[in-house]
Amino acid sequence: MRLLERSEHLGILTSALDRAQRSGEVVLVSGEPGVGKTALVETFCVGLEGIRVLSGRCDDLFAPRPLGPFADIARQVGGPLRDAIGRADPQAAFDAFLDVLAGDRHPNVVVLEDLQWADDATLDLLRFAARRVAQTSTLLIGTHRDAVPTDHPLRRALGALTGPNVHRIELPPLSVSAVHSLAEGRQVDVVALHEATGGNPFFVVEVLAAEVWTMPTTVRDAVLARVAALDTGSRDALAAVAVLGAHASPGLVMRVAGCEGEAIEHCLAAGLLDVDGTALHFRHEMSRRAVEGSLTPWRQASLHSAALAALGDEAGAVTLAHHAISACDEDAVLRLAPRAAAECASLGAHRAAARLSAAALLYAGDLDEHQRLDLFEAHARACRATGDFEGAHSSGAVVLDLLRSLGADQRREGAWLSWMFGATCGQSPSEGTAHLEQSFALLEPLGDTIELATALGQAAGWAMVRSDREASLAFAQRGLPLAEQFGDEDLIVRFLDMMGSARLNCGDDGGIDLLHDAVARAERAGLQHAAARACNNLGAGFDATWRPLDAVPWLDRALAIASAHEIAITPPLVLADRAEAQVKLGRWDAAAESLRLALADPSCTEGDRGYVAAVMGTLRGRRGDPGAKGCLDQGLASALATDLLQYIHPVRIARAELALLGGAVDAAREEVTALIDLHRTRTEPWRLGELALWCHRTGTELPIDAPIAEPFALHVAGRHDEAAAMWEIRGCAYAAADALGDSGTEADLRQALEILHSLGAGPRAAQVAGRLRELGARMVPRGPRSATRAHPAGLTAREAEVAGLVADGLSNAQIGRRLVVSPKTVDHHVSAVLMKLRVSSRRDVGAALAGEPQDGEGGGQT
Amino acid sequence: MPRYLVQRTFPDGLHFPIDANGRKAVSDIVAANGQRDVTWVHSYVSDDDQTTWCIYDAPSPEAIRAAAGATKLPVDAIRPVNVLDPYFYAAER
Numbered sequence: 001m002r003l004l005e006r007s008e009h010l011g012i013l014t015s016a017l018d019r020a021q022r023s024g025e026v027v028l029v030s031g032e033p034g035v036g037k038t039a040l041v042e043t044f045c046v047g048l049e050g051i052r053v054l055s056g057r058c059d060d061l062f063a064p065r066p067l068g069p070f071a072d073i074a075r076q077v078g079g080p081l082r083d084a085i086g087r088a089d090p091q092a093a094f095d096a097f098l099d100v101l102a103g104d105r106h107p108n109v110v111v112l113e114d115l116q117w118a119d120d121a122t123l124d125l126l127r128f129a130a131r132r133v134a135q136t137s138t139l140l141i142g143t144h145r146d147a148v149p150t151d152h153p154l155r156r157a158l159g160a161l162t163g164p165n166v167h168r169i170e171l172p173p174l175s176v177s178a179v180h181s182l183a184e185g186r187q188v189d190v191v192a193l194h195e196a197t198g199g200n201p202f203f204v205v206e207v208l209a210a211e212v213w214t215m216p217t218t219v220r221d222a223v224l225a226r227v228a229a230l231d232t233g234s235r236d237a238l239a240a241v242a243v244l245g246a247h248a249s250p251g252l253v254m255r256v257a258g259c260e261g262e263a264i265e266h267c268l269a270a271g272l273l274d275v276d277g278t279a280l281h282f283r284h285e286m287s288r289r290a291v292e293g294s295l296t297p298w299r300q301a302s303l304h305s306a307a308l309a310a311l312g313d314e315a316g317a318v319t320l321a322h323h324a325i326s327a328c329d330e331d332a333v334l335r336l337a338p339r340a341a342a343e344c345a346s347l348g349a350h351r352a353a354a355r356l357s358a359a360a361l362l363y364a365g366d367l368d369e370h371q372r373l374d375l376f377e378a379h380a381r382a383c384r385a386t387g388d389f390e391g392a393h394s395s396g397a398v399v400l401d402l403l404r405s406l407g408a409d410q411r412r413e414g415a416w417l418s419w420m421f422g423a424t425c426g427q428s429p430s431e432g433t434a435h436l437e438q439s440f441a442l443l444e445p446l447g448d449t450i451e452l453a454t455a456l457g458q459a460a461g462w463a464m465v466r467s468d469r470e471a472s473l474a475f476a477q478r479g480l481p482l483a484e485q486f487g488d489e490d491l492i493v494r495f496l497d498m499m500g501s502a503r504l505n506c507g508d509d510g511g512i513d514l515l516h517d518a519v520a521r522a523e524r525a526g527l528q529h530a531a532a533r534a535c536n537n538l539g540a541g542f543d544a545t546w547r548p549l550d551a552v553p554w555l556d557r558a559l560a561i562a563s564a565h566e567i568a569i570t571p572p573l574v575l576a577d578r579a580e581a582q583v584k585l586g587r588w589d590a591a592a593e594s595l596r597l598a599l600a601d602p603s604c605t606e607g608d609r610g611y612v613a614a615v616m617g618t619l620r621g622r623r624g625d626p627g628a629k630g631c632l633d634q635g636l637a638s639a640l641a642t643d644l645l646q647y648i649h650p651v652r653i654a655r656a657e658l659a660l661l662g663g664a665v666d667a668a669r670e671e672v673t674a675l676i677d678l679h680r681t682r683t684e685p686w687r688l689g690e691l692a693l694w695c696h697r698t699g700t701e702l703p704i705d706a707p708i709a710e711p712f713a714l715h716v717a718g719r720h721d722e723a724a725a726m727w728e729i730r731g732c733a734y735a736a737a738d739a740l741g742d743s744g745t746e747a748d749l750r751q752a753l754e755i756l757h758s759l760g761a762g763p764r765a766a767q768v769a770g771r772l773r774e775l776g777a778r779m780v781p782r783g784p785r786s787a788t789r790a791h792p793a794g795l796t797a798r799e800a801e802v803a804g805l806v807a808d809g810l811s812n813a814q815i816g817r818r819l820v821v822s823p824k825t826v827d828h829h830v831s832a833v834l835m836k837l838r839v840s841s842r843r844d845v846g847a848a849l850a851g852e853p854q855d856g857e858g859g860g861q862t
Numbered sequence: 863m864p865r866y867l868v869q870r871t872f873p874d875g876l877h878f879p880i881d882a883n884g885r886k887a888v889s890d891i892v893a894a895n896g897q898r899d900v901t902w903v904h905s906y907v908s909d910d911d912q913t914t915w916c917i918y919d920a921p922s923p924e925a926i927r928a929a930a931g932a933t934k935l936p937v938d939a940i941r942p943v944n945v946l947d948p949y950f951y952a953a954e955r
Contacts, residue, residue: 589931592924616924625923626866626942762939783871783938 024133031171034202066349173199233263504541548581586733610638624762807846
């Protein structure tokens, strides 16, 4: 096969392969059907010496074979990959495939073709492998058609494939001169041919081979013109191959078509069929389509029936189901489709499972109730897994009706009611909660069951989402002993997580141990999603109780687990949580980077964007950067849509802060007043404390009598330096400066100004400078002093002095005597030193001064 | 892409020597900017070399700060601006 106008693209593949020897690369080849993607890749792979080439392709069946291309590869390498796929163990398959890529350190080329037909499991493995290919010496080549609709899962998978080692080739059609080369020596109007075919190589070759007098208008016509030139037996053989699809052996074709071996020979000679080992196939998928489309529906169905009869079990349930469905063979569909659906579901190919289940449902009318129950249940579960809530809802409702009319199994009915709750509570909460209540009503009288524990798990999760801490805690406390009784590790971890979160967020530190326990148990049991969620909740809980120094490492860990295990824990929300903590800590560049990563993540939804906007608005407001108001407007709209205090509170506080930084007291008061109503029903000390502070600052009365967190209480009581000291211990630099900034004492205000300048908090610094001048203070600095800039950690000259003495081991009293200042002043300086050097104890000051890195602040995912 | 005015203060004075070192310093800044889609259009420098007002095209203020962090340039204030140019009107006559 001679390729035209593809030398540049072959060059890209060749240099990618060279680079891959050191560090693996990914190349994605796209283009219209027939433009020569397979030809390009095959030409490249021929003549690669000393390099193993493994290839697999995705097929266009009714439902694709789950992990289809990897099954092809497994046949070539055998071993653990073949076993894992045979066992339908997706996690083992992922690991085995990675071993194949990395294993023997010789360079590999892995080809995955026709990704537009890939099932969900294949796309997952593709993403997983592409992220890790850089650690191998593999060149991973994927081909796909370029007209992929926006909601197609391939789009999302491709979007996630980024990085310096991912390259894309878009194959263009041929130019007129290339068409001229192909048509060499033929009496053909080359320009007309180019125009009719659009330069599509396959089309051009078909037209030239067909030798017709008039120019065919479509590829289909060109192919059918060639087919028409053959005898009946050969046309029957072609029809059989078209219906059988991939891997059709000659014997099989003869049985299905009822033709002789010569017919196949003719097809091969005419160039319409190729043989690959012992498998016959069309030269191109478009030829197969054209031939298949030319068959009457009756003929297609009878060929599919023949195929079904001729194929044995080794063809696999999914392939057999495909033929059964196309043959409209009711018995076969009912026999095969559910099995095929189950196979797909167990491998994580949920869209395929949903399609196969739906196909079986078409024939379910005459079945008895138990059989219908199983079919509708399988369909409902598959729909839920693909996010098709309508399908889950309607099939789920049928299951419910059937369970009720069968009447016998209350446990199963109760369990299904709580499943329905989980599947529908997002879309229609009132209906969902009704299901949950009915579930409890059925299950509770039955005593201790795992179904009751599961229902309690659902209820607790829903309460958690609604920030109803007491309810969540109550459900979890009831459910935990049950889960332990039945040894359901997933449920146990879930309850520990919820109990811990509920308590921690209310300021009860007993929750921390529960969450630690949840993380440890989840990791031991290999429940990565649960572990990441618990780490996230620990981090978010620490942040909510103003301990950002503790929050950041847990959030980093959640991100690390999610990244290592390809699980959907929505990095955007975790990143936004981390940004919030970093904003409190004054690590504003790192916070900006966390927010940038959140927005750049392909799984970032509209709601996520709103949450990110709220944090970004706070950051911009504090820095005096443009765009703060717009971000906070977006954040508020998004938070109000959730109707949850945990989102509305921070954004309203941020809006009050922004308003007050601009001197707009009335606007600030509006935000505060709106929050008071929200807080009436649920209070906890930190949020209430924050609200109390802003009530105080806007002259609003807080009619809620409940405990508030100490630093806020101190600030409101006018004990600004004590409040600041408490904030500094927690690493909350801006809060400390903010508290000092409300003081009437010159020393406090100067201290505040220094911190604000070092953070780059322009607006607040300007306010504090103004107050200093009102007090008659002189020499009010306008920006960080050059000595501050000079010190890498941003310490002032005085702070550097104090830091040196601390590193030498002097106590505060000794330092005060040495520098002739009061111990309280020394105390302030030491706190500032600890904060700026990002250490939590005096012992670490020496090491920090010597320049050793103190934390993983870099901002990227670890 | 929005345009911003960035004010910077150099307490020790800003000096770009007119030699290979100066050229390298400027091209390093341009390279760091480029990685974040930030374009330095030009700057106005005060007489005492202590304050600059820099015109930038950038996707966001955070991008400007990230680029400044990479090249250790100070940022005092970032303001969004629109360009008003007398030559717009000259053509209408």
